[in-house]
Every structure is written in structure tokens, then in C-alpha cells.
Amino acid sequence: MGLPSSINGARTVMGSLTCRCVLTRLAHRYASFFASPSLRRPGMAAPGRLRRCPSPLHCRTSIGDPRRASCKHRNPRVRNLIGGAFVESQSKDWIDVVNPATQEVVSRVPMTTDEEFKAAVNAAKGAFPHWRNTPVTARQRIMLKLQELIRRDMDKLALNITTEQGKTLKDAQGDVFRGLEIDRYITAVIVIPEVVEHACGMATLQMGEYISNVSNGIDTYSIREPLGVCAGICPFNFPAMIPLWMFPMSVTCGNTFVLKPSEKDPGASMMLAELAIEAGLPDGVLNIVHGTNDVVNNICDDDDIKAISFVGSNTAGMHIYARAAAKGKRVQSNMGAKNHAIIMPDASPDATLNSLIAAGFGAAGQRCMALSTAVFVGGSKSWEDELTRRATELKVNAGTEPGTDLGPVISRQAKDRISKLIQSGIESGARVVLDGRGIIVPGHEHGNFVGPTILADITGDMECYKEEIFGPVLLLMTADNLDEAIQIVNSNKYGNGASIFTTSGASARKFQTEIEAGQVGINVPIPVPLPFFSFTGSKASFAGDLNFYGKAGVQFNTQIKTVTQQWKDTSGQGISLAMPTSHKS
Known part of the structure; x- marks a missing residue:
């Protein structure tokens, strides 16, 4: 390979x-x-x-x-993983984990039984009293050790991700780094701040508030306390990054955790769990169960689970949000997207086109922040030919092959779905600029490959535009001016991210103010915030009240307790049945 x-x-x-x-x-x-x-x-x-x-x-x-x-x-x-032990499931039902480039079965993952699931929850519940009382500095030290071990085993994690998920080795390393840190592509530059390391600052992040003498001789302060048992449900497209979005912040806040990786590529989560144990995470603090719908419903329904983090499709995300919220749980649900870029005629053609190619086709388009729609304004419409030429130069192959730009998509079903959405666009009047269907990769003839595809003359009523394709497909639209382009973007139901490419500060400011997307890029194609901010998708891209990581992530994983105290001697003041106030009568 x-x-x-x-x-x-x-x-x-x-x-x-x-x-x-x-x-x-x-x-x-x-x-x-x-x-x-x-x-x-x-x-x-x-x-x-x-x-x-x-x-x-x-x-x-x-x-x-x-x-x-x-x-x-x-x-x-x-x-x-239950109570610190890796336990073979007694389930009779198992799912093949398949290498999407070769169709080889890599491993088999169980449909965890109800009893095994409850054992994992009970292990987390049992570990919580001791873990919540573990000093935050001790919890931080475990996270510091974990990030060290992840860096040590970066190549192994990346190779596992490439084998199970299909993305290139370079992108697989980015998957791990985006969990460790979150990298962000600005043309060829990778910005690397910290994420697991961000959790290492929990002593500061989890600080409460204090006011002395809020009333005569009375002090009030707030404490951010852990919730208890939390859970995470992960997608296939970032098998390292998303688990690292979830459990490090949660457990460093003092919670215990039950993680369900994607059944399509569970290996990275298991490797991370092994590293967490090596770093010193106590038994029961992190537990892992596998499966599909049944285990997801168990997570939603179990009374001992207080909060659920989810990343995935809208269908699954809204099901989880509705079912879990009905049980009184906290939910943060990151879902689908249709991210747009507006290209102004004053933008740099070279930098802009490179950004569109990288953000549109990277990871074979299997990113919730993939730049899937480009809106060309005015004279920038003439850049289509050069965009196409650059897209044709991308190399499609197995992710382990040197020089590969695009690996396969995750499954045969995903490949078929992408092809059908492309065809639906063509039948609705879209113009095929570049067609990546039917591509054959020598040596990997049975792989789930879809080459870079560009469809032009897209309209808002086309199914390929309304639905998240989640593949290497870039849709081209046009607008006469910035107002029209902003209206196009805002009319879409999704609100994960949107970008503008321009050299005009006035255009950028107008875009930033008027665009209805949770994450805005100005000359940045994938505006994923650094971890000390939060991942702020909106509209149909998010359900819940508090977003992932940053301040919102700490708030999601904690609850506020407010303490009001006085130490003055109040004997001899008698009994007052009036509502106490800070004002003297």
C-alpha cells in the first residue's frame, strides 16, 4: 500500500x-x-x-x-472499554470495519448489548465521586501527559485513520492535530494552537466569580462544578479530532465520560483511550461502547447521563437532540452544512483559487467545514477555467500512496449517494464543468473513489444545492453584486460557515455584519475558530444552547453553584418575614 x-x-x-x-x-x-x-x-x-x-x-x-x-x-x-478494562463484547452482532480504498476488512466492531452499555455507564458513575474531587491540577497533568503521548504516536494514529477512514496520511495527521490543537488551512499555512492543551488550562477556565460584601457583611461567589456522567457520539470523518473535542474538556472539568465512536472507524478512539490510560486517567473516567442506533438511543434515554455531545448528520442530530432534551439532558449537536465562499472581483485570483481547491476537495469533501459552494461576483466569473484546470491536477489515490491529494470516500453507500446528487443536479440543469464519477484508480479498482467534480449554473432549488453532498463536489453560482451574493448565502438553511475573498475592507465589513453564519472567514476558506474561542455553527447546522470547546465548552460541561455567606453575629436581631434586600429600610 x-x-x-x-x-x-x-x-x-x-x-x-x-x-x-x-x-x-x-x-x-x-x-x-x-x-x-x-x-x-x-x-x-x-x-x-x-x-x-x-x-x-x-x-x-x-x-x-x-x-x-x-x-x-x-x-x-x-x-x-468498561471501568478501565478492554472487554470483548458478548454481542452476536458485529460490523465489519472496511478499508475504503481496498474493501479489505480491517477489524470487526460489536453492537454493544444493553447490559454492556449499562456496565459502562455504571463504571463512569462509580468513578465520578473520586474524580470530581481530584484536584484540577492533577487532572491537568494527565492531559499534559496525554498530549505528549499523542505526539509520540502521531504516525501510528495517522496510519490507522488512513486505513479505516481513507483520508491521506498528511490529512490524517491533521485530524489528530486538530484534536490536539485544531489546525486551520490558510492556503498552505497551518495554524496550530492547542485543544487538548487548552484543557490543560482548566484551573483558569473553570474559575468562578466572587464579590465581597454584596450586602452588609454578606459575600457571594459562584463555583463551576462538573455535571456527572457525560457522553459523546462521534462521526466517521474525523475519528481522532472529534473524540478529542469531547472527552478531554469534559473529564478535565471533573466529569466522567462514555464515548461512542463511529462504527466505521473506531480504531483511533481506541488508540486514544489506551494513551489516556497510559497518561494516568483512572479506571472508569473514560469508557467506550460501540454500535449504532440502539446504543445511541440508550445514551439518550439513560437517566445517569447528564449531557450529550454529538457531531454528525442532521437526521441523527435532530433525533438525538429531541430525544435527549425530552429527558432533560444537555445537548450540543453539530450537524450538516453548506458552506459558501463569496469571491469578489478584487480578490487575489491565485490565492483565492488555491483556497477554493483546498477547502472544497480536501478530505474528499467529507468535512462539515468543507467549502462546497462558490459564489462568483462580477468579473470573478471568468476564473472558472483556471479553477477547473487546477482541480484536474489533483491526484486521486489510496491515502497511503505518496503524493495523493484525495483519498476515497468512506463507503460504497456514500459513493453512490454522491453520484446520485451529482446526477440530480445535471438533470435539474446544472452544467458539468468537471466530472469525477467513474474514476478508476489502478491497483485499487474496488475503492470508493470519486474524483474532483465541479457543477456550474447552480440554482437554489436544486437538490444538490439544498442537501449536504459530503463529497468532493464544488458548486458554482454567480451574483451581480455583493448584496445579491449575501442574499444567496443567507437563503440557505445551513449556517456553519461562510467566507469572503476580497481586498476591500468595506466589503469584508459588510459581509461580516450581514452574513447569517456562525463562523465567518475573511480571506480564510475554512474559518474554524481556535480552541480558546468556540465552534459556533448556527441555523440548521447546530442544535443546543452551548457550543463545543472554548468558554462555551467549559460552560456546557459544568453547572454553576452560587454560594451566599455571612459570618457576622445576627443574634438579637429578631425574626423578619420580609424578603431580604441589600437596601436598609
Whole structure:
């Protein structure tokens, strides 16, 4: 699979690709969270002492290959994490985790049983009293150690993400960094502030407020206390970043946590859990369960879970928001998007077109902050040909291949859905500028590949415009002036992000003031805020009251307790039944 030289010869660890010869360099460190099918089979050592797989042919058989039935080395089973132990599920139902570039089964993930789910919640509930009373400085030190370990194992995490999710190795490293830190592409520049490290400042972030002598001899102060057991439900597109959005902030606030990774790529979450334990996170503070609808509904319904963080589709997000809110839970639900860029004729053509290409096609368009719609104003309409030329130069291949710009999309179903939305646009009158359907990648003919696609003459009533495509498809619209362009953007139901490219301060200020999007970029294609701010999607892109990370993230994961105290001797003042006030009568 063309492993880069930086991976070859690396210290052997074990991610979610145990016993697949192509990735046997992931062979030791993470053995604990994979169950050995049928305990141990001939040729397979005990967990922690795994040997190089003796049969590379059998380990590389694809779905449907008749050799798979006789393979001596079945794919590893991903375990749940319950109370500090990686436990094999007793479920009879398992889901294949599939490499989207090759269709090889990487591992198998369980449909966690109701009993196993409740055991995870009980473990979190049992760990909470001690953890909430652990000094915040001690909790911070664990996060400091965790970020150190993540940096140490960056290559292993990235390789696992590329294998399970499909994105390029470089982008997979960005996935990890965006959880550790959150990077943001400004053309070729990566801005790297901290996210896990942001949680390391919790002693300051969680400070309450104090006023002395609010009334005669009376002081009042507020305390931000943890909620209890919190939960996170993660999408497939950022298997490291989104878990790191969720549990580090929550547990550093003093909560305990139950995480449900995407069933499509659970390996990164399991590796992060192993690192969290190595960093010193106590048993039961972080628990992981796997599955689909049933475990999601259990999270929504369980009375011991106080808050839920979700990132994913609108269908799932609104279901979770409604069901959990009806049970009185806090919910933050980041959902779909249709992010626009307005291109003014005074913008820099070179920088703008590079930004559109990177933000529109990076990660094969599988980002909630992907720049999926470009609105060209006035003379910038003539830039279409150059935009297309640059898009055709992008290399589509397996994410492990050097020089790859776009990897596959996550699944066959996703590929089919993207193709259908492209076709619906064409049938509704869209003009095909560049068609990436039907692309064949030599050596990976069965991969879920969709090449860069550009559709022009888009109108607001087209299904391909109204729906989030979540693929490498850039839609082109036109406007005569900035007012018309802003109206186009504001008419869309989504409100995750919007950008403008211009050299005019007046245009930028007008855009910033009038645009109806939670995150605004000015000459920035992906306006993801740094972690000391918050991820502030709006309109149909978000449901809930408090956003992820930043001040809002701390507020979401804590509740305020207000204390009013006095120490003066009030004996001899008698009984007063009147409402007390700060004014003397």
C-alpha cells in the first residue's frame, strides 16, 4: 500500500489492524483493546506478544474473496472499554470495519448489548465521586501527559485513520492535530494552537466569580462544578479530532465520560483511550461502547447521563437532540452544512483559487467545514477555467500512496449517494464543468473513489444545492453584486460557515455584519475558530444552547453553584418575614 518511509521501521505498536501483514508494524502497544478471535489461534501469540503474521495472502483477502473463508487469521474484534478494562463484547452482532480504498476488512466492531452499555455507564458513575474531587491540577497533568503521548504516536494514529477512514496520511495527521490543537488551512499555512492543551488550562477556565460584601457583611461567589456522567457520539470523518473535542474538556472539568465512536472507524478512539490510560486517567473516567442506533438511543434515554455531545448528520442530530432534551439532558449537536465562499472581483485570483481547491476537495469533501459552494461576483466569473484546470491536477489515490491529494470516500453507500446528487443536479440543469464519477484508480479498482467534480449554473432549488453532498463536489453560482451574493448565502438553511475573498475592507465589513453564519472567514476558506474561542455553527447546522470547546465548552460541561455567606453575629436581631434586600429600610 505504499507506506511512507517515515512509517517504515517505526517502533512497533498495535492499532486496529492487528494480524494484517501490510500493517504489522502496529503490532504491540494497542493489543489490549482488540480481542483475539476464538481466544488464540495457531500462529497468533497472546495479546502483547503478537508475532508477524505468517500468511500475508490470507491476511489481505477482500470482502467476498473465497480465500477469506479459509483464512487462518480472522480480523480482530474491537473491544469495549468498561471501568478501565478492554472487554470483548458478548454481542452476536458485529460490523465489519472496511478499508475504503481496498474493501479489505480491517477489524470487526460489536453492537454493544444493553447490559454492556449499562456496565459502562455504571463504571463512569462509580468513578465520578473520586474524580470530581481530584484536584484540577492533577487532572491537568494527565492531559499534559496525554498530549505528549499523542505526539509520540502521531504516525501510528495517522496510519490507522488512513486505513479505516481513507483520508491521506498528511490529512490524517491533521485530524489528530486538530484534536490536539485544531489546525486551520490558510492556503498552505497551518495554524496550530492547542485543544487538548487548552484543557490543560482548566484551573483558569473553570474559575468562578466572587464579590465581597454584596450586602452588609454578606459575600457571594459562584463555583463551576462538573455535571456527572457525560457522553459523546462521534462521526466517521474525523475519528481522532472529534473524540478529542469531547472527552478531554469534559473529564478535565471533573466529569466522567462514555464515548461512542463511529462504527466505521473506531480504531483511533481506541488508540486514544489506551494513551489516556497510559497518561494516568483512572479506571472508569473514560469508557467506550460501540454500535449504532440502539446504543445511541440508550445514551439518550439513560437517566445517569447528564449531557450529550454529538457531531454528525442532521437526521441523527435532530433525533438525538429531541430525544435527549425530552429527558432533560444537555445537548450540543453539530450537524450538516453548506458552506459558501463569496469571491469578489478584487480578490487575489491565485490565492483565492488555491483556497477554493483546498477547502472544497480536501478530505474528499467529507468535512462539515468543507467549502462546497462558490459564489462568483462580477468579473470573478471568468476564473472558472483556471479553477477547473487546477482541480484536474489533483491526484486521486489510496491515502497511503505518496503524493495523493484525495483519498476515497468512506463507503460504497456514500459513493453512490454522491453520484446520485451529482446526477440530480445535471438533470435539474446544472452544467458539468468537471466530472469525477467513474474514476478508476489502478491497483485499487474496488475503492470508493470519486474524483474532483465541479457543477456550474447552480440554482437554489436544486437538490444538490439544498442537501449536504459530503463529497468532493464544488458548486458554482454567480451574483451581480455583493448584496445579491449575501442574499444567496443567507437563503440557505445551513449556517456553519461562510467566507469572503476580497481586498476591500468595506466589503469584508459588510459581509461580516450581514452574513447569517456562525463562523465567518475573511480571506480564510475554512474559518474554524481556535480552541480558546468556540465552534459556533448556527441555523440548521447546530442544535443546543452551548457550543463545543472554548468558554462555551467549559460552560456546557459544568453547572454553576452560587454560594451566599455571612459570618457576622445576627443574634438579637429578631425574626423578619420580609424578603431580604441589600437596601436598609
